[in-house]
Amino acid sequence: MTAAELVLKNKETKFSFELLPPLKGNDIEKVYKTIESLKEFDPQFINITSHREEFSFVTNDKGLIEKRIIRKRPGTVAVAASIQNKFGIKVIPHIIGRGFTKSETEYALIDLNFLGIHDILVLRGDDTHKDKYPARTEECNQYAIDLANQVNDFNRGKYLDGTANEPVATPFAYGVAGYPERHEEAPNMDSDLLHLKAKVDAGAEYVMTQMFFDNKKYFDFVDKCRAIGITVPIIPGIKPITTANQLTILPKIFSCEIPEAFAKEIRKCKDNDAVKQVGVEWCTQQSLELKKHGVPIIHYYTMMATQSVRKVAEAVY
Template identity: 70%
Template sequence: MSVADLIKAEDKTAFSFELLPPLKGNSIDKVFYTIDQLKEFNPLYINITSHRDEMVYKDVKSGLFERRVARKRPGTVAVAASIQHRYGIKVVPHIICSGFTKSETEYALIDLNFLGIHDVLLLRGDNAHRDKYFKPEEEGNNYAIDLVHQVNELNTGQFLDGTLLDAFETPFGYGVAGYPEKHEEAPNLDSDLFWLKKKVDAGAEYIVTQMFFDNAKYFDFVDRCRAIGIKVPIIPGLKPITLMNQLTVLPKIFHVDIPEAFAHEIRKCKDNDEVKQVGVEWCIQQSKELMDRGVPLLHFYTMMATNSTRKVAEAIF
């Protein structure tokens, strides 16, 4: 069953979460630790993020710098296969435009098909570290809608080199991202929703939202989606705040607002232990309200928040 089928089959709010592959040189044990802490809550699936190579600059003699390409995390396909093999839980690797050519994307999808992994999340991805604006790779995809079209063509047996083969026995199912507070580059939310609907009309089976801390923004986003004919499940993305500096870091990186009532409670904290408790309590309140409104699934961004996510899950599932 695809992720979309699993969501439709649930008769109550389900649970899922997202993982980052470990940094280069580290073992997968941290990934396994997170899963071991959360598997008792029966995750419907586990997302695995994908990351582009980065340019780094190394000091050389005479005050010059040498530019080198560095990959900071291992491949998402390998991590996804390891998780599926060890736990038997459905995995949903991210497929991104950023840092990858169409050919590299095709080979990743071919590998996933070979491994029996047929659910992906299609995203444009972030800018390169030193780029102010997004720049696709030469012969790469520009936008997530381009990834949608590439996956659709591959599902029917159309390869980039013009080769035509039998369609995959199990075609890829996929979700896309939604932004309750709009994507940072969109001129307005209506424009953002226009392109989101294009992706859904082209075949996206569900939407996972960027993290948010004000449920009213999620509910308004869902209402706007429904009003323009987007009928697929819209999965809310949540993150328990765990560090004082996230009060400024998260809005800067993810372009989300933190409600003043929440920010006020965080500012009163004496240390990060108190911040974690406040973050858990806020996330529990968010989760309960969302569940009362009948959301099909709660999706948690676990980055640096495994123990907090567990406390939230213990309180609501």
């Protein structure tokens, strides 16, 4: 059963969450501990993020400045397989376009197909190195719709080298990202919604929203999606704030607004322990309201906030 099929059959609000792969050189035990702390809430699936390359400048042994490409969190496919095999919980690895060549994407799909993992989240990826690697840029899927079309071709047995095989026995089912407060690069909300509809029309079975802190933004977004013919499930993604600096960092990185009532309470906090409590309370109220409105599932972005997510889940599920 695909993730979308699981969501559609829900008669009550279910739980899911997102994890980051361990940093390069670390083992998977911390990931396991996170899952152990949340598995009692019966997660329907666990998303595994994927991360493109970053770069640093170092002085080489000749005294020259050298640019080096690094990957801080490799192993999305391996982590996904390990989790699914150990816990028997559906995993949804992220597959991103920018920062990965089409060939790398194809090999990731080959590996996932071999491992029996057929649910993925298709994302464009952050544009953190705009114009830094023009040659590599030509080799990547520039937009999520391009990546979705590569997945569609793979499902049909069409490979990059031009060879054609039988369609895969179990085709990949995929979701895409949606932005209740508009993608930062979209000129307006209507344009953003049209791009989202194109991804759904290409084959996306559900929409996973970017984090939001005002449920009205989500409800309005759903209404606008339905009005233009997007009928797939739209999964709300939320996060408990845990540190005072997230008050400025999260809006900047994720292009989301933090309501003044919430921001005011955070500014009153004397330390991050107090911030965590306020964050849990706000996220709990968001969750309860979403649950009251009958959303089939709520997705939590853990982002090093496992204990806060657990406290929210204890109050909601």
